[in-house]
Amino acid sequence: MFNSKEEFIQAFSEKLRTTIGKEVETATEQDAYRSLGALVKDHINKNWLQTNQQYEKEQPKQVYYFSMEFLIGRLLGNNLLNLQMLSIVREGLTDLGFSLADLEEVENDAGLGNGGLGRLAACFLDSLASVGLPGHGHGIRYRYGMFDQKLIDGYQVELPDPWLSEPYVWEVRRPEDAVEVRFGGYVDTGVTPEGQLTFEHKNYEQVRAVPYDVPVVGYQNETVHTLRLWSAEATQDDTLALAYKQSMSGNYLTHKRSLEETSDFLYPDDSHEEGKRLRLKQEYFLVSAGVQSVLRSFERMELPLSSFPEKIALHINDTHPVLVIPELMRALIDERGMSWEDAWEITQSSVSYTNHTTLREALETWPIGLVRELLPRLYMIIEEINERFCQSLWKQGPGDFDRIAQLAIIADGQVKMAHLAIVGSHSVNGVAKLHTEILKSREMKKFYDVFPKRFTNKTNGITHRRWLVHTNQPLADQITEAIGDHWITQPERLQDLLAKKDDSAFLDQLGKVKQQNKQQLAAFIKDVTDITVDTQSMFDVHIKRLHGYKRQLLNALHIMYLYHELKSNPSFEMTPRTFIFAAKAAPSYYFAKKVIKLITTIADVVNDDSDIQGLMKVVFLPNYSVSMAEKIIPGTDVSEQISTASKEASGTGNMKLMMNGALTLGTMDGANVEIHDLVGDDAIYTFGLSSEEVLHYAHHGGYSARKVYDSDARVRRTVDQLVHYSPFSKGSTEFQDLYDSLITYNDEYFVLKDFANYIATQQRIGYDYLQKRDWNMKSLINIAHSGKFASDLTIQQYASQIWNIQPVNIVR
Numbered sequence: 001m002f003n004s005k006e007e008f009i010q011a012f013s014e015k016l017r018t019t020i021g022k023e024v025e026t027a028t029e030q031d032a033y034r035s036l037g038a039l040v041k042d043h044i045n046k047n048w049l050q051t052n053q054q055y056e057k058e059q060p061k062q063v064y065y066f067s068m069e070f071l072i073g074r075l076l077g078n079n080l081l082n083l084q085m086l087s088i089v090r091e092g093l094t095d096l097g098f099s100l101a102d103l104e105e106v107e108n109d110a111g112l113g114n115g116g117l118g119r120l121a122a123c124f125l126d127s128l129a130s131v132g133l134p135g136h137g138h139g140i141r142y143r144y145g146m147f148d149q150k151l152i153d154g155y156q157v158e159l160p161d162p163w164l165s166e167p168y169v170w171e172v173r174r175p176e177d178a179v180e181v182r183f184g185g186y187v188d189t190g191v192t193p194e195g196q197l198t199f200e201h202k203n204y205e206q207v208r209a210v211p212y213d214v215p216v217v218g219y220q221n222e223t224v225h226t227l228r229l230w231s232a233e234a235t236q237d238d239t240l241a242l243a244y245k246q247s248m249s250g251n252y253l254t255h256k257r258s259l260e261e262t263s264d265f266l267y268p269d270d271s272h273e274e275g276k277r278l279r280l281k282q283e284y285f286l287v288s289a290g291v292q293s294v295l296r297s298f299e300r301m302e303l304p305l306s307s308f309p310e311k312i313a314l315h316i317n318d319t320h321p322v323l324v325i326p327e328l329m330r331a332l333i334d335e336r337g338m339s340w341e342d343a344w345e346i347t348q349s350s351v352s353y354t355n356h357t358t359l360r361e362a363l364e365t366w367p368i369g370l371v372r373e374l375l376p377r378l379y380m381i382i383e384e385i386n387e388r389f390c391q392s393l394w395k396q397g398p399g400d401f402d403r404i405a406q407l408a409i410i411a412d413g414q415v416k417m418a419h420l421a422i423v424g425s426h427s428v429n430g431v432a433k434l435h436t437e438i439l440k441s442r443e444m445k446k447f448y449d450v451f452p453k454r455f456t457n458k459t460n461g462i463t464h465r466r467w468l469v470h471t472n473q474p475l476a477d478q479i480t481e482a483i484g485d486h487w488i489t490q491p492e493r494l495q496d497l498l499a500k501k502d503d504s505a506f507l508d509q510l511g512k513v514k515q516q517n518k519q520q521l522a523a524f525i526k527d528v529t530d531i532t533v534d535t536q537s538m539f540d541v542h543i544k545r546l547h548g549y550k551r552q553l554l555n556a557l558h559i560m561y562l563y564h565e566l567k568s569n570p571s572f573e574m575t576p577r578t579f580i581f582a583a584k585a586a587p588s589y590y591f592a593k594k595v596i597k598l599i600t601t602i603a604d605v606v607n608d609d610s611d612i613q614g615l616m617k618v619v620f621l622p623n624y625s626v627s628m629a630e631k632i633i634p635g636t637d638v639s640e641q642i643s644t645a646s647k648e649a650s651g652t653g654n655m656k657l658m659m660n661g662a663l664t665l666g667t668m669d670g671a672n673v674e675i676h677d678l679v680g681d682d683a684i685y686t687f688g689l690s691s692e693e694v695l696h697y698a699h700h701g702g703y704s705a706r707k708v709y710d711s712d713a714r715v716r717r718t719v720d721q722l723v724h725y726s727p728f729s730k731g732s733t734e735f736q737d738l739y740d741s742l743i744t745y746n747d748e749y750f751v752l753k754d755f756a757n758y759i760a761t762q763q764r765i766g767y768d769y770l771q772k773r774d775w776n777m778k779s780l781i782n783i784a785h786s787g788k789f790a791s792d793l794t795i796q797q798y799a800s801q802i803w804n805i806q807p808v809n810i811v812r
């Protein structure tokens with residue numbers, strides 16, 4: 001499109017005139033961003049069209065990834081990188097008096113997700129396009145994404161995220177592909193003269209689902225896939241009908257809003273299910289719109305329905321979109337006259353499911369009454385699936401009522417979504433080796449016994465293009481200089497770096513790059529919080545959702561302990577540290593919000609204290625997001641991955657940080673175990689209870705937090721600071737509930753049990769940090785092995801072992 005800087009400048013200036021009506025001299029950054037977006041989009045559109053045409057002609061099997069969350073972040077920089085336009089655009093903009101970095105900041109994050117699960121979906125789409133595997137996403141175009149977090153007096157306050165307040169430059173609205181989604185009403189059952197049952201849905205309320213397509217650009221391979229985000233709208237007719245039905249005097253606007261609210265908000269709960277009616281509505285909205293859209297594309301191929309599974313794979317990211325199973329059954333049986341058996345065969349062979357957690361509070365269940373009322377026909381189908389499944393269990397083990405009750409899809413007045421997902425799909429995968437083993441041996445053992453072949457592991461991954469090439473260019477350049485650029489398309493080649501393990505100059509340079517990134521991060525911290533941090537200190541980073549099991553409280557208590565030592569023990573020695581936190585708490589998660597208040601309180605006390613002479617700073621960066629992660633990760637020395645063992649299914653933050661040369665301080669949990677296997681004992685700092693020990697305590701009891709408190713003076717002194725008069729409590733009862741969670745309620749997450757071990761490991765890491773050459777070598781070992789976690793590789797395993805799809809080469 002443009003082969004030189006001059007051509008770009010020409011095209012960009014023209015775009016400014018035609019889209020904004022301005023000359024470069026008067027254009028604002030917002031103007032420049034929008035023109036650049038439009039220009040890039042022109043280029044993308046050609047490849048997009050080409051990809052779609054080629055797929056229509058060649059009819060390869062394609063996967064549709066259904067997810068309630070896509071935590072996309074910004075796209076400008078990544079799209080430029082993938083389109084190979086980065087340097088020309090950067091230089092051209094500079095000549096015109098703009099900075100690309102500043103224009104990137106204009107873009108609002110598409111924060112359509114809570115955390116790891118949503119970011120995984122975004123990484124997977126990037127990888128599918130980049131390795132040329134045909135696959136697209138279906139999600140919801142929430143009008144408000146993940147809330148904006150502000151701090152007021154150190155407390156989290158949530159504000160709506162108006163990410164669409166400026167036009168979103170990447171999306172295309174496609175009203176011609178809109179579909180209707182129906183809720184409520186009742187089902188009229190009848191029989192045809194031939195004796196076939198018919199089901200007619202009546203008296204329903206309907207919402208129009210309008211797709212907004214976002215292009216997903218592959219890395220320098222002409223491939224562009226589609227992330228289809230559905231938005232709820234009301235047609236004039238729908239609104240009128242509803243207004244008429246609901247009282248005949250209904251307020252037009254109220255009814256319009258009630259239909260459209262379906263896609264208003266992302267539910268801000270991570271690893272926790274609220275069980276709200278509107279949430280179930282959202283889930284069905286995504287599923288029904290997505291399944292209708294997929295069936296339309298399939299039917300354009302004019303093939304018999306029986307070949308659906310040969311052309312299409314439907315993947316569900318956690319159970320949130322599990323209604324894909326009964327919805328596809330409905331579409332095949334009610335609308336296409338298929339028999340139950342044939343429809344079941346097609347559904348089961350098309351659908352696959354990823355399990356993301358074993359936390360009880362995160363498992364989705366819905367009250368029967370709610371499902372029946374909101375989705376009457378789907379409920380009938382779920383009942384039938386359950387009925388047939390229970391019968392098959394009975395045949396295998398007649399009389400074993402307990403087993404049947406435990407495995408049933410409908411039991412105790414609830415519909416169990418995970419059970420529906422396992423029964424209605426051909427593949428169930430966990431997201432790290434340990435997690436999958438826990439599923440098979442404990443949480444889903446009974447299902448594993450019934451369907452042993454259905455369960456596999458697919459350890460999560462991250463796209464190294466965003467998380468290294470784009471966010472850490474100095475490091476990427478250093479790597480390329482050393483081993484060439486093959487690693488960008490073959491991330492496992494990062495291993496070639498191991499050849500530099502004893503190269504002093506290289507290790508030295510690695511240290512310099514880290515130092516440079518820390519200076520950038522320090523400037524960002526100063527800008528956001530006005531706190532000055534020492535870039536020579538060890539940057540110890542804990543960034544992720546705020547959750548009991550992620551144990552930010554353990555980190556906070558350790559800081560309180562250090563502070564006390566620094567103040568009271570003149571011979572106490574410590575490597576200077578900067579503790580950096582960023583985390584959002586679910587708005588209704590009281591405990592998590594208290595931990596935020598504790599961290600911000602500690603920060604206020606510590607940062608103000610001249611006694612400790614800047615040996616320690618504590619920073620809480622508000623409003624954690626993808627674009628903030630991109631700023632923090634390159635400047636991190638130590639990556640805190642300290643979840644209670646067995647509770648973190650995989651983690652992906654651990655992978656991003658490792659890829660940027662941070663050393664992990666972690667428990668043997670989730671993918672930390674696999675990081676440990678790769679880098680070896682010396683290049684990771686592990687501590688704490690094992691998952692077996694935690695699970696043993698959980699099932700058999702035997703842990704007493706009180707005993708730990710009584711027997712370890714450091715624990716006692718630290719925990720007491722929460723409630724006794726201390727610089728943190730200042731005599732208030734602010735942190736009483738945190739104290740109670742540890743002592744009165746016996747420390748559900750084994751914080752105190754792991755405390756002594758954590759202190760010792762922190763001490764060791766602080767000492768090792770001073771051995772610069774060794775440290776840099778460990779950092780290199782981490783970077784070199786991180787290619788194993790590139791999502792390109794993960795997605796290839798899904799493709800060959802679950803979806804059975806093959807790459808397609810797009811030719812222009």
Ligand SMILES: *Cc1c(COP(=O)(O)O)cnc(C)c1O
Nearest residue numbers: 115116544625626629651652653
């Ligand atoms: C990667 C990422 C996460 C997941 O982090 P974990 O440490 O794996 O929980 C959450 N939020 C954002 C913004 C991320 O980029």
